[in-house]
Amino acid sequence: MADDRAIALIAHDQKKAEMADFAARHVEILQRHKLVATGTTGGRILEVCPDLNLTRLKSGPLGGDQQIGALIATGEISMLIFFTDPLTPLPHDVDVKALTRLATVYDVPMALNRATAELLIDKI
Numbered sequence: 531m532a533d534d535r536a537i538a539l540i541a542h543d544q545k546k547a548e549m550a551d552f553a554a555r556h557v558e559i560l561q562r563h564k565l566v567a568t569g570t571t572g573g574r575i576l577e578v579c580p581d582l583n584l585t586r587l588k589s590g591p592l593g594g595d596q597q598i599g600a601l602i603a604t605g606e607i608s609m610l611i612f613f614t615d616p617l618t619p620l621p622h623d624v625d626v627k628a629l630t631r632l633a634t635v636y637d638v639p640m641a642l643n644r645a646t647a648e649l650l651i652d653k654i
């Protein structure tokens with residue numbers, strides 16, 4: 531059965547270049563899937579991979595993390611790839627925590643760094 535759920539892609543500012551590089555390296559896999567991303571991350575990914583089926587939501591600090599959390603709660607996300615930056619304070623830290631919490635609650639595969647994302651991407 532085809533999986534109609536989306537893969538969620540998010541990166542904090544210091545990790546956006548890494549996310550764009552990750553997407554470019556795995557574009558053949560990603561183009562087989564529906565994708566959602568927070569606003570700025572999605573824009574950076576589409577700069578390097580313009581043909582992806584990617585929906586940009588709000589920017590993280592303006593509610594994008596919460597939008598992805600809501601999609602997790604409604605069963606619409608198959609995997610969360612979230613390159614977090616643990617070295618920079620974030621105004622929306624509570625949203626980040628809420629999102630990773632929901633991914634855990636709903637048992638959604640979640641990669642919080644590139645090494646884990648590289649392992650997960652080969653499983654889809």
Ligand SMILES: O=C(CO)COP(=O)(O)O
Pocket residue numbers: 540541542543567568569570571572588589590591594595622626
């Ligand atoms: O802040 C983010 C996740 O917490 C990411 O949001 P942007 O992709 O809009 O920068």
